[in-house]
Amino acid sequence: MVILNALVQGVLLGGLFAMAALGLSIAFGILRVVNLAHGEIMTVGAYLAAVALSTLGVNVWLSLIVVVPLLGVVGYWVQRLLLQRALSLGELAPLLVTFGIAIIIPNALIELFTTNKQAIPTGDLAVRSVQLAEGLRIGVLPLLTMLVAVLLIAGTQLFLARTRSGRYMRAAADDSETLRLMGVDHRRVYAYAMGLAFAIAALGGVFFGMRQGGVTPFDGQLLVLFAFEAVIIGGLGSLWGTLAGGIVLGVAQTLAGVVSPELPLLVGNLVFLAVLVLRPTGIVRSKVVV
Amino acid sequence: MEPLVPGQVRVDRLRRRMIIVQILGAGVIVALAMAPYVFEPAVTSQWIKLFYLITLATAWNLLAGFAGMVSVGQQAYIGLGAYGVFVFNDLGLDPYSSALVASVAIGVIAFALSFVAFRLRGGYFAIGTWVIAEAVRQIVIRFDSLGAGRGRGISDYTADPVLRNLFTYWLALGILTATLIGALFLLRSRMGVALQSIRDNEVAARALGVDVSRAKRIVFVLAAVMAALAGSVICLQQIGVQSPSQMFSVSFSAFMIFMVLIGGIGTLEGPILGAVIYYVMDLYFSQMGLWYLVVLGVLAIAVTLFLPQGIWGALRARFDITLFPVGHRVVAVPGPRSSSPAGARPSQPAPRTDPQTDTTAASARTEG
Structure with missing residues (x-):
């Protein structure tokens, strides 16, 4: 039962990892930018929610309405002002710029908010759970996280497949020059894609903060690695693959946690x-766009 | 100057300048080796830091600037280098030999890890090396004999602090010298030409028959060995490891990237200049606390975007200077068939017959 419980918890944890991975996947799929600051953007999202709560007393759910679009706008302008220029300089430049951001954010956060955990209390949501069987309870919050992750992935998939903006993004990923010939400003398309990636990162960050009961400046580093691992395990280029990758990672972590809390x-x-060594294409064979 | 006629050119490897560099370089190294007899130990122990910074910057530059592999996981080898000192010291070697033996062992580890890391490319390679570094740290801290998560000191060490400092100084200088000479000769070798072609255009290099993955693997292992040596110097200077998370910190990657970018990526001189700049900044601004790292991050972004060739690159573009001759020059061989008057130089030389085809300079143009 302990193992089964760990499996279930791991699958649900995978939802969080998938949410983290989704933004990374979008940025790479459409812009070919590996955003090394992805985890830090998630942390910033969680910090904004925590600060809104502690200074203004705004409920976490309410703050999401502001935080998510706000970071979307930030993403838009980071792309337009920094990354677009970097993209024109070659392959190394975007990586170095995002790594620079990844160094700036946690250190600025430590200086501004100390290294203490900034609490993101969610009332009784954090402790409420549903009993499935004897010794097998699942928390409402992890379940909700999983649900949101699935909805986000499905929504992104639909958005890219069906809408005009989504089509532009896929076109920009394939051939931005031709997209320009068709009269679409590829820089704006890129910027919208980055904005989307940042917004999803912020949402994922807030969910992470709720799960942990708060957020520290060091979480970004962990999150970017988790997100990246979920992307690679799932297989590059597949959004549903990131969910599978997240679940594999989550299960691996919770099962190891049964053996020892350090593992x-x-x-x-x-x-x-x-x-990576045994199956470098990931566990899900992909034919999908991003 | 003779006009360049196909079949009547030869490639000049700048041999004369190389000889001058060797003589001057030997003089500088001897002077630095003598420095402890002139300066106070407090001064020379400061220089140890500069030496390992230059070593680290040169190693990262070989990876990213020449082989096109942006790694943010070099701290894996820095940390392993530091812990390697403990391992071989416990086996009975003195700490200095331990550092050297450990670096060889870490080269072997890096060779094995390259098969994992090379599954990924570009940005995912970068983040993959980061994961490897994390995994390495998590494995190292599981060993109680290595101090687990607490760090540890070197047990069997030279007792006299002056001698200890002196030996560490010479070791750091020796490692720096070996790194620079190794990098210079590597880049002047056939492999160096391959590396510079990979840096400029990997696909074209492959098409011309360059064994890209072999060249990359050699650089990956070399850079790991250099990082390991630098790590062991850090460990020797601090007489141990204070905390493993500091020794395996991703900040090391930030410092390396900063030094190389500021100085000038893809040149041998740039990282040295960048390391000196970083060293001076560190002396004066490190009391700013972590805002200092924020400033470094901002500067790194600004340089990437607005001065991609770095300070040395900008200087070189303006004054046409090089310290280390790693390029080639195509020069005309005076021949009987040469019809145009001597001294006539084409006003707009075609790229292929550019008399100044210093491959390093050419790349600065193609990359910009």
């Missing part, structure tokens, strides 16, 4: 490296 991160990393 989850190490085992998660080793599972990732094993997948």
